[in-house]
Amino acid sequence: MKEYKLFINGKDKASSNGTIIDDINPSNGELFARVHMASTQDIEDAIESAYVAQKSWAATAPREKERVLLKAADIFEARADEIKTILMQESGSVIAKCMFEIGMVADILRTAAGEARRVSGETFTSNDPGVLSYSIRRPLGVVAGISPFNAPMILSTKKFAFALAAGNAFVLKPSSHTPVCGLVFGEVFRDAGLPDGVLNIIPCSSQDLGETFQTDPRIAMITLTGSTRVGKLVAASAAMHMKKCTVELGGKSPTIVLGDADVDYAVDTAAFSIFMHQGQICMAGSRIIVEANIYDEFCEKFAAKVKTLKVGNPEDPTTIIGPLIEEAQCEYINGLVDDAVEKGAHLLVGREHEGCFYKPTVVSEIKDTMTIFHEEAFGPAAAIIKARDLEHVLEIANNSSYGLSSAVITDNLSAALKLTESLKTGMVHVNGPTIQDEAHIPFGGVKESGMGREGGHFSIEEMTELKWITLEGHLNHQYPF
Secondary structure, eight states, X not given: OOEEOEEETTEEEOOTTOOEEEEEOTTTOOEEEEEEOOOXXXXXXHHHHHHHHHHHHHTXXXXXXXXXXXXHHHHHHHTXXXXXXXXXXXXXXXXXXXXXXXHHHHHHHHHHHHXXXXXXXXXXXXXXXXXXXXXXXXXXXXXXXXXXXXXXXXXXXXXXXXHHHTTOXXXXXXXXXXXXXXXXXXXXXXXXXXXXXXXXXOOOXXXXXXXXXXXXXXXXXXXXXXXXXXXXXXXHHHHHXXXXXXXXXXXXXXXXXXXXXXXXXXXXXXXHHHHGGGGOSTTOOOEEEEEGGGHHHHHHXXXXXXXXXXXXXXXXXXXXXXXXXXXXXXXXXXXXHHHHHHTTOEEEEOOOEETTEEOOEEEESOOTTSHHHXXXXXXXXEEEEEESSHHHHHHHHHOSSEESOOEEEXXXXXXXXXXXXXXXXXXXXXXXXXXXXXXXXXXXXXXXXXESOBSHHXXXXXXXXXXXXXXXXXXXXXXXX
């Protein structure tokens, strides 16, 4: 059984208090690996290592930062078979999701490499003659990141890759459900030639971490992907200590199907949007809003498609629905479905589970009095809502505390434009799924789905400090006294 240690100051380090946890495969309940968990002393060591290493890394030439990130991408891709196994056995990812995640990580690393040469400011025209006025961007120092279990490698890489490109050092706390998916990057970056201490990876309990990232003065910024509840607590605490913070949180994203849509295409789009990775994606299109004239046809065809989705071992190439990360989530989803049915919804398919495997579930005739209308299931449960017309579609879609992603299926350009401008979400996709991401785009949401943006130069802007500078060539500044 493989044992994974902490990654601190470029070295694999045993937990200083001897804490080692069993890392369980959610698919079969078997032991996948044993993982060292950081103590409070280990957390201190990781922060200090990053703090010490950051100054020289910030002074490193952009071409060297670029070289390290490109090399890391090559190494990561070369280890694709090993990494695919880790993703399947630790996070329950099906093969297609594994391959997407591997490709996306490599793309993020290469995108970040390009950004290392483009950490730039701008020049301004001054009101005072002879004054050169411009801005520069400088790294913040040490950035701390907290990543989730659902896309553990993508969402870790998005945080540290751009931070490193901007000249920051980084301390990563991966999810306790998927610590190995975080720890693999230690070996990757060590082999890529990253100086010791620039990247540190410390799986640890929330109790041992506490508010250390928020309160430690050596940490300049926190970036987190997780639940809205946790994100609010971290952001509030960071604000109390005047610390920068980006949080990418939950969602209740609408897939909107207008009355002119190709129903078969809409069914396929909606199914991918909610059932990709068992619905354990913040962008999941868990609310499907369908105009009344095609509502019945859509429900019938959608339920029929869902019945064909294979549930089972994620290592089987034909599996579509793998396991949830833990069995407790199944009971939570049952509660949402039962509440809806008790209040008049129709259960079209599903509401069955065995172990961590939850069968894809569809409930129709959903109203805003039902909990499933508002609360994120984070599982394979689709809620279908009937809309009278375009105005009603917009009213339903915006009736949410969340605002991450959205999708609109239509051939009506005028309606599409109205929705893209009026939907209160950070991202809108016309004739595509709610689940979309690229390494260089501004990924993020509004309202309780978070604040800040990740990706490309948007991450660089978040992870740098902007400084205004003026230069006067002559001693001719006029003062009033």
